[in-house]
Amino acid sequence: MCGIIGCTGRAEDTLDVLLSGLEGLEYRGYDSAGVALANGSLEICKRQGELDRLQQAVGNSLRGPVGIGHTRWSTHGPPTDANAHPHTDCTGNVAVVHNGIIENYDELKAELHARGHEFESDTDTEVVPHLIEAALAEGASFEAAFREAVSRLEGSYALAAVTADTEAILATRHDSPLVLGVGDDAAYLASDVPAFLEYTDRVVYLEDDDFARLESGAWTVTDADGQLLDKSVSRVEWDAEETAKSGYDHYMLKEIHEQPRALRKCLRGRVDELTGSIQVDSLEGLSPSSVQFVACGTSYHAALYGAQTLRDAGIPAQAFLASEYATAPAPVGDDALVVGVTQSGETADTLSALREAQRRGVETLAMTNVVGSTATRECDRTLLIRAGPEIGVAATKTFSSQVVACNLLAATIADRGDSREIVEALRDLPGQVQELLDASRAESVAKRFVDSEGYFFIGRGHHHPVALEGALKMKEITYKHAEGFPAGELKHGPLALVTDQTPVFAVVTGDGEEATKTVGNVKEVEARDAPVVAVTDGASDASRYAEAVLEIPETHPQVAPVLANVQLQLVAYHVANELGRSIDKPRNLAKSVTVE
Ligand code: F6R
Numbered sequence: 001m002c003g004i005i006g007c008t009g010r011a012e013d014t015l016d017v018l019l020s021g022l023e024g025l026e027y028r029g030y031d032s033a034g035v036a037l038a039n040g041s042l043e044i045c046k047r048q049g050e051l052d053r054l055q056q057a058v059g060n061s062l063r064g065p066v067g068i069g070h071t072r073w074s075t076h077g078p079p080t081d082a083n084a085h086p087h088t089d090c091t092g093n094v095a096v097v098h099n100g101i102i103e104n105y106d107e108l109k110a111e112l113h114a115r116g117h118e119f120e121s122d123t124d125t126e127v128v129p130h131l132i133e134a135a136l137a138e139g140a141s142f143e144a145a146f147r148e149a150v151s152r153l154e155g156s157y158a159l160a161a162v163t164a165d166t167e168a169i170l171a172t173r174h175d176s177p178l179v180l181g182v183g184d185d186a187a188y189l190a191s192d193v194p195a196f197l198e199y200t201d202r203v204v205y206l207e208d209d210d211f212a213r214l215e216s217g218a219w220t221v222t223d224a225d226g227q228l229l230d231k232s233v234s235r236v237e238w239d240a241e242e243t244a245k246s247g248y249d250h251y252m253l254k255e256i257h258e259q260p261r262a263l264r265k266c267l268r269g270r271v272d273e274l275t276g277s278i279q280v281d282s283l284e285g286l287s288p289s290s291v292q293f294v295a296c297g298t299s300y301h302a303a304l305y306g307a308q309t310l311r312d313a314g315i316p317a318q319a320f321l322a323s324e325y326a327t328a329p330a331p332v333g334d335d336a337l338v339v340g341v342t343q344s345g346e347t348a349d350t351l352s353a354l355r356e357a358q359r360r361g362v363e364t365l366a367m368t369n370v371v372g373s374t375a376t377r378e379c380d381r382t383l384l385i386r387a388g389p390e391i392g393v394a395a396t397k398t399f400s401s402q403v404v405a406c407n408l409l410a411a412t413i414a415d416r417g418d419s420r421e422i423v424e425a426l427r428d429l430p431g432q433v434q435e436l437l438d439a440s441r442a443e444s445v446a447k448r449f450v451d452s453e454g455y456f457f458i459g460r461g462h463h464h465p466v467a468l469e470g471a472l473k474m475k476e477i478t479y480k481h482a483e484g485f486p487a488g489e490l491k492h493g494p495l496a497l498v499t500d501q502t503p504v505f506a507v508v509t510g511d512g513e514e515a516t517k518t519v520g521n522v523k524e525v526e527a528r529d530a531p532v533v534a535v536t537d538g539a540s541d542a543s544r545y546a547e548a549v550l551e552i553p554e555t556h557p558q559v560a561p562v563l564a565n566v567q568l569q570l571v572a573y574h575v576a577n578e579l580g581r582s583i584d585k586p587r588n589l590a591k592s593v594t595v596e
Contacts, residue, residue, distance in 0.1 A: 001590040002085075002099040003028050003071040004178065005195045006160045006169045009186035009217020015062050017188070018069035021195040022051055024243065027251065027391040028192065029590030030071035031079035036086040036095035037064030042164045044095060046084035065216070066167050068160045068189075070097035073590050076105075077122025087126040089133030090118055093164045096132070098125040099191055100156035100176040101595055108152060128153070132161060146170040147211065147226075156348075156594070158191055168215040173206050176594055177346050177374060180204040180212055180219055182233050187214040192592070193236050194243045194389055201239065204231045205372035236371065238389045250583045252392035252477070256569050257437055260430040262387040262397040263562075266404045267426055276420030278411035282381050286413050288363070289333025290316040294325050294353035295341035296593070298395040298472060299402060301465040303341045306367075306406030308462060309558060313414035323596070325353035331362055339365045339383075339409070343390060343398040344592040345373025352596055354379060367405055369398050383409060392584045393591045394477050396569050399469060400562050404429070407558065425556030432553040433566055442567055445533055445548045446574030449503045454481035456498065456530075457568070458490055458521060459507035459561075460514045466507050466561045470568035477576040477586050487521040500529040505568065507535045508542040509552065509560040515540040522546070533571075535564045 003025030007017045018035045033054045034046025043062045047053040051071075070085035077083040086095035102108070105124035108131065113119070117130045128149055135145035142163050150159065156175035162168070171178060171189050181188030181196035181203055188196035189212065193203060206212060209224045210231075221229045248254035271278050291310050293303035303319035310317035320328045322340070331338065338357035342350045345368035354364050354375065366375035366382045369390065376382045385401035407426060411419040449455070455474050459467035464486045471484035485494055487506065498504065504525045508518045519542050526532050526545040534546035537554045550571070552563040576583050 001028050001073045001592050001594045002191070003030065003195065004068070004097050004099055004158055004160055004189065004191040006068040006171065006189035006214065007186060007196070008066045008167065008169055008214045009183065011065055014064055014067040015058065015060060017199065018067045019051070019055060020198060021190060022069050022071055024194040024197065025071050025190070025192060026051060027393060027584060027591050028071065028073070029393060029585060030073050032072045032081070032084035033070065034084045034086055035062065035067060035069040036162060037062045037067040038162045038164055038167070039064030040165060042088070042092060042095050042162070044086055044088065046081055046086065048079045048081050048084060066162055066169060068095065068097050068162055068169060075101060075595060076124045083121045083123050085125060087121060087123060087129055089129040091133060094129040094132045094136070094161060096125060096129045096159060096161045098128060099158040099594065102127065102153050102157060103155035104153070128159060129161070142166050142168065143170060143213065160189055168213055171212045171214070172210065174208050178206045179372065180206065180214070182219065183217065185217045187217050187219040189214055193238065194391065197236070197238060197243055198240045201236050202233050203236055203372070204233055205377070207377065234372065243389045243391060250392065250573070252394055252396060252573055252583050255390055255392050255397045256566065256573065258388065259397045259400050259566060260434040262401050263404055263430040263433065265386040265388065266401045270408055271423050271426055273423060273427055276423050278408055278419050278423060280383060280408050280412050282383055283409065283412045286337065286381070287335065288315065288337035288413060289335045290331050291337045291339060292328065292331045292357070293317070293319040293339045293341055294322040294350055294357070295319070296322050296347055296349050298399050298469060299341040299343060299350070301469040301472070302399055302402035302406060303339070304465040304468070305403050305462060305561060306339065306341065306409065309406050309410045310414070312558070313410045315410070315414060320353070322347070322349040322353040325356055330360055336362050337365055338362050339367055340375050340379065341367045341402055342375050343369045343395055345370040345375035346592045346594055348594050348596045351375060351378065367402060367409070369401070393586055393589050394473055399565065400433070403562050421556060422558060425559040428555065429559055429562060432555060432563060435553055436563055436566055440550065440567060440570050442550060442570030443574045445550060446571050446578060448548065449531070450575050450578040452503050453499070453501040454497070456490070456494065456502055456504040457482065457484040457507070458487040458504060458518065460487040460518045462558060462561045463507040463509070463564060466565045466568065469565055470505055470572070473569055473572035474575065476589060477572055477581055477583050478579055479581065479587070480575070487518040490521055491524055495524065495528070498525050498528050498530045500531065503531045503533055505533045505535060505571070506542060506546070507564045508540050509537045509564065510557050511539040515542070518542070519545070535567050
């Protein structure tokens with residue numbers, strides 16, 4: 001999705017800050033990028049394609065004390081130089097960058113066109129600089145013109161604007177994130193903290209319809225009526241090192257390897273090994289009659305896991321795809337809870353489902369990785385998963401942390417007092433993930449099957465979400481066909497697709513009834529000559545029917561999915577690496593999907 005960066009107060013190196021900010025936003029996914037610097041006139045450079053192209057085109061020729069930059073992920077019009085942001089007015093004196101969608105741009109464009117404005121792009125954004133131009137022409141100040149333009153907009157937006165002759169950036173947001181960075185003598189603006197984390201870890205989260213003014217390194221925030229707001233400055237816990245590749249070839253691999261640390265952070269201060277109890281401050285007093293999870297993609301798989309874990313703990317629970325939640329039945333009982341599982345806290349579909357829940361009068365909980373994200377600000381409660389920044393588009397460590405957070409949620413609200421068994425398993429989990437990472441044979445399995453036609457993933461019970469997640473990871477970074485199924489479902493149709501060219505990854509742990517049934521399903525595919533890869537703790541005889549085995553340490557059945565999933569993350573990574581794919585930025589995908 002699109003990204004915004006802005007800065008004032010840096011004097012000589014504004015351009016460097018903008019370009020490194022855009023690099024920090026690359027992970028969100030983009031297809032073009034641009035910058036504008038103001039120094040009495042506006043200097044603008046924008047290019048379709050990777051940031052390198054912009055960097056080459058811009059050299060280090062642009063100077064100015066104020067600048068804004070943007071990475072674009074096309075919605076209105078193809079990725080071209082002309083459609084890249086910043087967009088300008090007819091005079092070239094106003095430049096604007098925008099995330100989101102302006103829904104009434106057609107009518108605004110027609111109106112402006114009729115008043116003689118000329119447009120150069122297919123974008124919805126371009127109406128904004130022209131609206132500002134029109135108000136300036138009537139004698140308004142830059143700030144009044146900006147407010148006037150914003151008052152005409154419908155839809156979602158994070159906007160930043162500069163003019164040639166003011167040393168200020170004006171910005172506002174509505175349903176699209178925007179955060180200020182507070183430096184010693186500089187002020188920054190971004191859609192996402194990693195864009196300026198190199199320069200400051202002090203931030204101010206803007207609320208919907210706040211207006212920010214950044215000038216000569218200082219900042220103020222006012223409301224829609226221009227009243228000064230008293231905003232608190234908070235410190236983000238992430239450091240720049242966490243958002244660097246640190247010697248790994250890809251962020252995804254780094255993040256897979258960060259899982260032991262991420263899980264320790266998720267558990268810290270929340271589990272008590274002595275008493276076997278689990279306590280999460282933000283969940284205190286929560287005792288819902290039923291729970292609905294809403295989420296998308298990988299987070300939906302964690303939500304499926306969460307719903308099953310709650311049901312196992314005796315709490316009625318269901319998981320819904322957030323984009324389908326509008327048609328879901330109302331939750332059962334007066335004290336229901338809706339949990340939005342969302343790494344970014346900004347996914348439009350999930351936010352919209354949470355808002356639907358609030359309209360229905362239901363309490364909401366954001367299970368998220370991002371402090372200050374929209375989900376945290378809009379929900380009644382927040383359960384932070386504390387995975388640290390995730391830059392690779394494919395979610396890895398955040399899935400593991402979400403699964404662990406679901407266990408914390410289940411143990412807390414089921415209120416069974418002694419959760420000793422699960423506490424012990426969770427305590428050992430980070431070490432076991434490390435053990436698995438050190439010994440994994442996923443790379444050789446990936447090399448063995450890199451040329452396969454497609455991949456199937458099966459798992460039962462708690463391993464069903466892992467099968468879905470294994471397939472999603474495989475398809476999104478390798479671009480090859482992959483499907484995940486509940487193990488028992490394969491024979492009801494998909495089995496027709498299984499051949500000796502389609503390895504089947506079977507997740508089987510323990511030796512109980514579930515495992516026995518899954519081993520039965522393994523035999524079915526093996527009998528059709530499909531190579532089987534058993535992802536197993538070795539307790540069942542699944543390995544006997546497998547061409548390859550990915551071992552996982554023995555643990556509590558509820559915790560085993562995390563370990564199995566790490567093996568599948570590694571397989572997908574190594575297949576994609578063998579194929580030379582763009583692992584951290586897969587085609588067509590964005591890290592944070594802020595449109596419905
Ligand atoms: C897949 C992936 C996506 C996200 C989905 C939801 O690897 O990352 O499927 O899980 O877009 O994003 P969040 O969790 O930010 O709501």
